[in-house]
Amino acid sequence: MADAAGRFAPTPSGPLHLGSLASALASFLDARAHDGRWLVRIEDLDAPRMIAGAESSILKTLESHGLTWDGAVLRQSERREHYDAALARLAAAGHTYACACSRREIADSALTLPNEGVDGPVYPGTCRAGLPAGREAHAIRVRTDLEPYSFEDVAQGVIEQAIEREVGDFVIKRADGPYAYQLAVVVDDALQGVTHVVRGADLLLSTPRQLHLQRLLGLPTPRHLHHPVAVDANGAKLSKSAGAATLDPAAPGRNLFRALGVLRQGPPAAIARSSAAEVLAWARHAYDPARYRGALTVAAIEES
Ligand code: GLU
Numbered sequence: 454m455a456d457a458a459g460r461f462a463p464t465p466s467g468p469l470h471l472g473s474l475a476s477a478l479a480s481f482l483d484a485r486a487h488d489g490r491w492l493v494r495i496e497d498l499d500a501p502r503m504i505a506g507a508e509s510s511i512l513k514t515l516e517s518h519g520l521t522w523d524g525a526v527l528r529q530s531e532r533r534e535h536y537d538a539a540l541a542r543l544a545a546a547g548h549t550y551a552c553a554c555s556r557r558e559i560a561d562s563a564l565t566l567p568n569e570g571v572d573g574p575v576y577p578g579t580c581r582a583g584l585p586a587g588r589e590a591h592a593i594r595v596r597t598d599l600e601p602y603s604f605e606d607v608a609q610g611v612i613e614q615a616i617e618r619e620v621g622d623f624v625i626k627r628a629d630g631p632y633a634y635q636l637a638v639v640v641d642d643a644l645q646g647v648t649h650v651v652r653g654a655d656l657l658l659s660t661p662r663q664l665h666l667q668r669l670l671g672l673p674t675p676r677h678l679h680h681p682v683a684v685d686a687n688g689a690k691l692s693k694s695a696g697a698a699t700l701d702p703a704a705p706g707r708n709l710f711r712a713l714g715v716l717r718q719g720p721p722a723a724i725a726r727s728s729a730a731e732v733l734a735w736a737r738h739a740y741d742p743a744r745y746r747g748a749l750t751v752a753a754i755e756e757s
Pocket of ligand 1: 652
């Protein structure tokens with residue numbers, strides 16, 4: 454495919470672990486399989502979640518595993534004017550409104566109206582017609598509707614969502630400053646020319662919100678592939694503290710071998726002790742996302 458591009462977009466909230474290495478590897482292999490560029494974008498909008506040194510640790514780990522990216526690393530913290538411009542366009546077209554509701558108020562509304570959505574309580578539209586008297590805006594929301602959005606995920610099949618019913622009008626900017634992930638990701642994927650989004654299945658049900666913003670902003674929609682997320686024995690997403698998730702800096706080949714296990718690629722035991730370059734060479738030839746079709750999670754075993 455001409456001008457294909459994929460990306461890995463980590464939040465620098467800690468070093469890479471087995472689950473995030475698998476995600477980097479999946480998007481790298483997908484981009485290379487399409488003769489595309491592979492970009493790295495640091496998603497550092499949410500300052501309280503950032504950990505000093507995490508970005509350089511992530512980039513060093515990618516390099517030591519042979520996952521070399523194309524072009525300059527992009528940081529969302531340096532791209533505010535692009536998000537400002539997108540918000541201004543949405544606002545000018547009447548797609549946004551200010552919202553005064555606290556999380557607590559939204560959660561409480563669930564008591565009178567059963568409204569559990571795909572991402573917590575559905576926003577009931579309280580401020581749609583304007584801020585209640587005397588209240589201050591906490592956030593900017595984008596209007597949604599009941600028209601179902603549907604897309605075909607390469608690994609997860611057809612996904613359909615009526616955003617207004619399953620999520621509600623969603624936040625694109627907090628009043629205290631930071632832009633929300635949903636807006637930033639759409640703006641950056643478009644400006645970077647990303648054609649192939651490969652990421653963990655924990656973001657599968659965010660995709661219709663991104664399709665909605667792409668439609669409102671007149672931006673192209675990339676192809677999506679959501680790979681299974683590595684989980685621990687209790688079914689929880691692997692966290693940085695989980696022992697099984699730790700990468701051995703002295704054994705990048707072994708780490709990649711284990712990451713291929715998380716991606717259900719069944720790498721042969723013969724390459725279990727091979728170098729990173731050798732494991733990557735095998736993967737570039739053998740990788741097939743059909744092996745994890747329909748899987749949202751994969752149990753990551755201590756020694757795979
Ligand atoms: N920054 C997100 C994360 O670390 C990934 C976002 C994306 O790939 O769209 O989970």
